[in-house]
Amino acid sequence: MGARRRNAPGAVQMIGVPKLRSNLGLSNGEIAAKLIEIRTLAEMAGQPFYEYMAYEKAAASIENAPPLAELVASGKHLRLPGIGKKIGAVIEQLLKTGTAEPLEVLHKRFPPTILEVLNVDGIGTKSAAMLFDKFGIASLDDLERALREGRLDDAPRLGVKTLANWRRNLLAYKARVLRTPLARARSIAREVMDYMAEGPPVHRLLPAGSMRRQEVTVGDIDLVCTAEDPQAVIARFASWERAEAVLAEGSTKASIWLAGGLQIDLRVLPPHVYGNLLQHFTGSRGHNIKVREYAVRKGLRVSENGILDLASGGIFTTAEEAEVYAHMGMDFIAPELRSGLDEVDLALKGTLPKLVEIEDVRGDLHMHTTWSDGRDELEEMIEAAAARGYEYHAISDHSPGRGRFGLSAQRMREQKDVIESLRGNYAIHTLHASEVDVLEDGSLDYSDEVLAQFDLVIASIHTGFHESRDAITRRIVRACENPYVTIIGHPTGRRFGEFEGYEFDLNAVFSAAARTGTALEIDGQAPRLDLSGTMARHAATFGVTFALDSDAHRVEALEGVELALGQARRAGLTKDQILNAKPLPELLNFIRTKRSRH
């Protein structure tokens, strides 16, 4: 389910991804990491449980909130769930100075490097504090040396098995990738599920956990299923040829590691509690806490084993997850919304949004062909888009700025002729579009006369990432103001493991997009997922319209629309907010309206 050992308390080390920023203070992720640091060190220091847990709740709240730097200016950060006066002041200090008083106090007790030790599975805050106080172990290196030299062998309450586990898990940690991008996790999950399908019968085999919630990265893959012969199913799973190591193989659960350290857990569930267990293992941790807190007030105790009525002693179990929510008198909460913020309140009031679904998506407005940097031919892309059942789609090759890949104005006219000549050959309407570069001054890579010949224009930043926040903001706002620009492509430029995205004034860009009738893209290309669900949720408050695109450069990548959809659902978007959920005439009207306003 939700926060795993290595991304919850303690695991605060930053992945080495460059973040371009001005000196405007910390990002939400960085502030959340500092709060988690306080939470973890406070637990180690023996502070009361509910005091340090408040920091954990606050951190989760912040990760799903709009940028704090902007909220704090108006004092609105105190309205976020889990943020009161004390933590609110800590956040203000963090933004101003990069540190805060409680953190400084704790750092006098423990060095920051002690948190490294918690990344070893099986070592929690109690053990880490003991290791520091009794053995002076203040870092992962210290621990490794102490284990190697046998200095812990005679310690009280540390038996042979415990030390062996620590040694093994320390090596595993050092070899492990921290989090895996969703698209990669999906493809691995599909692979193992295909493999399982060839073996003894399995039913209702599904990914749960962060993957089911469509988080942009996952810590590990949780699979659940039912089976008549659980033992046979587990044996097959544990003998998958891609498993580098089998961590556990019991009667209802097995865990394997793949090369690179990604862990996959399989749980075989009894059919009559499948619904309860799926709900439990989907998480998030914060969501389950919210659900159970509400249940307690109703005299119910919720767990993976069922819903216990404390008054009567009766227990409610179900094969259907939706009935878990129904039993507590709330609407079904889609997995993508189970963040632990306000979704339980909304479900109780019956005011959850009706999320956009894959069937609502009528077309894909962003894809490339061999005319620019795509792998597959124009007709192959048209045919594949038609095969997905779309009403329409757009071919959007690059503008000249993309070097040898870009289309000159002349080539662009040739492509337009080809597309027109193919019209009627396929059961889909093909729009002739362009993904045009936003140049460093905010002008576009084609003249307006050329742009006017496209059915649709996506404007994207591909160069000049290192410009200042103000300069990037001006570029995007100016692109929004161009009457021919329908969509801003991959708005933040983020690429997993490479680049965290250029920085700009979100409020200025989101309000410009809304004001000018320009859609913002949720780009579903595997390394992008840009906008993320969190950002899109913020943008939606400005009244922005979104485009869910694959940005495919080959036929198979067209399924990227599903990833974009996942982020839209995490943002709580309905189909009315999605440009490519509109019928073709309405889409064309959206484009025409903006062009005619100028």
Place this chain on the structure above:
DNA sequence: GCCGTTTTCGGCCCGACTGTTTTCAGTCG
């Protein structure tokens, strides 16, 4: 430390597993 559709004070999710122990603390999901 935060919070309120029984509360501004008195609560705060739940269970499984492991290793070390004679009854449980620590860790994890």
